[in-house]
Amino acid sequence: MGVKYLWDTNTAIYYLQQQLPPNAERFIDDLLIENQPSISAITEIELLCWKHSTEKDEEMLHYFIKDCWVIELEQEIKYKTAEIRRKYKIKLPDAIIAASAMVYNLILVSRNIPDFSKIEGLEIINPWDK
16 A cells, blocks of 8 residues: 555544545545555644544544554654745644645645645645545
8 A cells, every 4th residue: 555645634534524525535535545544743633632522533533543654743844844834934734734745745635725725846636626
């Protein structure tokens, strides 16, 4: 199983809550056939801080995170994050997610296109548009 896509936090939450529209759910299910889900360390933290999670949600989150490849905040990602923040003036969590995708040449899967679309060299797919 390969890794080609980096899931943004919103994609993971909608997927885990089974709140994706049918077209997006099919797209994500197709990704999972050949690709291990990957998330950035910031997405892992955001998922673990999920405010409205029940005990069952938290158990599901831990299993999901365990199944993911979590990209840690390595030095190259820190440098890329700083570069992105300086150039595009985006929020730190979004810059970390973008940098993680770019350093590992992954396609970002996100519904949050406006926050990421101006970053040159970042490939983005919105599953809601599939």
